[in-house]
Amino acid sequence: MPVILSADHVSKVFATGRGDPIVAIDDLSVDIEEGEFVCLLGASGCGKSTMLNMFAGFTQPTQGSVRLRGTPITSIEPRCGMVFQSYALFPWKTVRTNVEFGLKVRGMAKRERRERAQFFIDMVKLTGFEDHYPTELSGGMQQRVTLARLLATDPEVLLMDEPFAALDAMTRQVMQEELLRIHESSRKTTVFITHSIDEALILSSRIVVLSARPGRVKAILDNNLPSPRHVDVQLSPEYAELKKQIWDLVESEVRHHDDTQG
Amino acid sequence: MVTLGPVGETTPATAVTDQGHLRRRIAVPWMVLISLTSVVVVMTLWYVSTEFGWILPIFLPKPITVLQEAQRAFAGGLLLTDVWMSSQRVFLGFALAGVVAIPLGVAMAIWAPAKAILDPFVSLLRPLPSITWIPLTMLWLGIGESQKVAIVFMGSWIYILLYTYESPTRVDPLLIRAARNLGARDLDVMTEVILPGALPGIITGLKVTLAISWSCVLSAEMVAAQSGLGAMIWQAKDWGNLALVLVGMLCISITVLVADQAANLIERLLLPWERNRRH
Ligand SMILES: Nc1ncnc2c1ncn2[C@@H]1O[C@H](COP(=O)(O)OP(=O)(O)OP(=O)(O)O)[C@@H](O)[C@H]1O
Ligand SMILES: [Mg+2]
Numbered sequence: 001m002p003v004i005l006s007a008d009h010v011s012k013v014f015a016t017g018r019g020d021p022i023v024a025i026d027d028l029s030v031d032i033e034e035g036e037f038v039c040l041l042g043a044s045g046c047g048k049s050t051m052l053n054m055f056a057g058f059t060q061p062t063q064g065s066v067r068l069r070g071t072p073i074t075s076i077e078p079r080c081g082m083v084f085q086s087y088a089l090f091p092w093k094t095v096r097t098n099v100e101f102g103l104k105v106r107g108m109a110k111r112e113r114r115e116r117a118q119f120f121i122d123m124v125k126l127t128g129f130e131d132h133y134p135t136e137l138s139g140g141m142q143q144r145v146t147l148a149r150l151l152a153t154d155p156e157v158l159l160m161d162e163p164f165a166a167l168d169a170m171t172r173q174v175m176q177e178e179l180l181r182i183h184e185s186s187r188k189t190t191v192f193i194t195h196s197i198d199e200a201l202i203l204s205s206r207i208v209v210l211s212a213r214p215g216r217v218k219a220i221l222d223n224n225l226p227s228p229r230h231v232d233v234q235l236s237p238e239y240a241e242l243k244k245q246i247w248d249l250v251e252s253e254v255r256h257h258d259d260t261q262g
Numbered sequence: 263m264v265t266l267g268p269v270g271e272t273t274p275a276t277a278v279t280d281q282g283h284l285r286r287r288i289a290v291p292w293m294v295l296i297s298l299t300s301v302v303v304v305m306t307l308w309y310v311s312t313e314f315g316w317i318l319p320i321f322l323p324k325p326i327t328v329l330q331e332a333q334r335a336f337a338g339g340l341l342l343t344d345v346w347m348s349s350q351r352v353f354l355g356f357a358l359a360g361v362v363a364i365p366l367g368v369a370m371a372i373w374a375p376a377k378a379i380l381d382p383f384v385s386l387l388r389p390l391p392s393i394t395w396i397p398l399t400m401l402w403l404g405i406g407e408s409q410k411v412a413i414v415f416m417g418s419w420i421y422i423l424l425y426t427y428e429s430p431t432r433v434d435p436l437l438i439r440a441a442r443n444l445g446a447r448d449l450d451v452m453t454e455v456i457l458p459g460a461l462p463g464i465i466t467g468l469k470v471t472l473a474i475s476w477s478c479v480l481s482a483e484m485v486a487a488q489s490g491l492g493a494m495i496w497q498a499k500d501w502g503n504l505a506l507v508l509v510g511m512l513c514i515s516i517t518v519l520v521a522d523q524a525a526n527l528i529e530r531l532l533l534p535w536e537r538n539r540r541h
Binding site (some may be wrong): 056058075077078080081082084086088089092093101102104105106133134135149150153163 | 443
């Protein structure tokens with residue numbers, strides 16, 4: 001599969017008002033292939049969101065480059081669609097008009113965009129809630145609206161920054177299954193941030209483990225667990241082994257981080 | 263409470279709101295009762311103190327006198343004319359202020375030079391109470407309707423401007439980022455995100471200003487006018503008719519309350535998404 005998204009020796013330094021600048025990402029390189037489901041895994045503050053924001057074009061690297069199909073990303077890039085942890089739905093728009101937003105700004109005719117929006121609303125199982133406002137929905141439902149709104153614009157890459165972190169365990173599981181189903185059918189390249197090893201194991205085809213700050217690639221692991229990854233897979237020795245392997249990588253990072261901090 | 267679809271998706275936050283609603287529902291009759299009691303107590307005090315001559319009628323008329331005066335004023339139709347005249351002036355001055363100040367406020371928020379141009383004048387004009395405009399406006403416009411409208415305008419537009427200018431800056435930057443990520447261009451961000459996001463703030467500003475507009479018209483009418491609620495209570499004072507002064511004051515309260523309720527209604531119609539906001 002061809003590389004669609006790549007980070008090439010990327011560093012990101014934030015100047016702070018007082019004291020030393022913060023190095024959030026240091027010389028990070030990774031190639032993401034078309035159709036992959038990549039999980040970025042790392043301790044809090046290691047620069048995961050920063051990396052994703054660079055893929056979306058919200059910020060630019062201090063050194064190195066991020067590229068979409070070989071072209072550097074220098075401004076906000078709608079082909080890399082972002083699902084925000086805090087949903088970022090427009091509170092004054094209903095479910096329907098939220099989902100229609102990306103189509104409207106592309107100048108799609110009203111009837112056509114309504115039809116297309118309905119397709120994605122049905123897809124995330126929100127049929128019947130078209131005329132509700134986001135404030136009238138639960139967290140899980142709002143996150144599904146965000147997903148539908150993004151999928152309707154057909155981005156080439158899905159960027160997801162801990163999208164399910166705020167959900168309760170049961171809703172999270174439902175959402176994970178739905179996301180996998182969508183990925184299975186659309187084969188859309190997905191970069192997914194999490195700091196849950198289990199979530200990474202259940203969702204990904206590849207796991208990129210980042211070091212503690214500044215973020216570097218600590219290890220890249222292929223995840224060849226059979227799918228669908230139901231409970232029986234989660235109880236298999238392969239799963240446990242992979243989990244242990246990742247845990248060892250992450251643990252050494254957390255401890256190392258504590259040492260340098262303390 | 264809105265039904266939230268699939269079971270198991272109701273978040274703890276909802277449960278908390280539910281309890282809050284419950285507590286409020288029980289609490290309301292008690293609070294109403296206490297309010298009623300406090301009104302009755304004050305009315306009784308008024309009645310007793312004037313009836314037994316503890317307070318002389320030239321300082322505070324008896325409730326019954328006020329009631330009779332109110333009846334007379336209503337029957338003559340003069341009171342309603344005054345209410346109508348004042349309302350008209352407020353409405354014209356307020357609407358004019360909105361038409362001028364909202365676009366200026368938006369311009370200030372999104373275009374720095376507009377802010378630079380207007381800032382010095384806003385700083386200088388803001389501390390001036392509207393009555394300080396009475397001499398100039400009388401010189402320019404006489405003492406007719408346009409002068410009253412001008413006072414309301416001068417007393418209102420700066421507040422509308424300041425609220426409007428503040429509102430777009432309160433729009434969540436994440437929403438702007440999300441809009442751009444979904445392919446929105448500058449104009450889309452303006453019309454689809456910044457303006458609707460600023461609308462609640464602008465409307466709050468209009469509501470606050472409406473009450474200010476009312477106090478402007480009343481002071482303008484007290485100084486120089488033949489009609490309107492302000493003129494009416496001023497004249498009643500000159501005639502020594504204290505009961506009529508009280509009727510006028512009550513009438514002002516009620517009119518402003520009604521205007522406020524109308525504004526709330528319009529707000530709910532314009533901002534349907536704010537109705538079910540969870541706190
Ligand atoms: N705009 C900014 N200005 C200054 N420092 C920043 C900025 N954004 C991020 N940082 C710093 O960069 C580091 C990485 O932040 P980032 O948000 O990418 O972490 P993260 O891996 O997403 O953490 P978490 O898992 O807690 O979300 C942090 O130390 C943070 O303080
Ligand atoms: Mg983060």
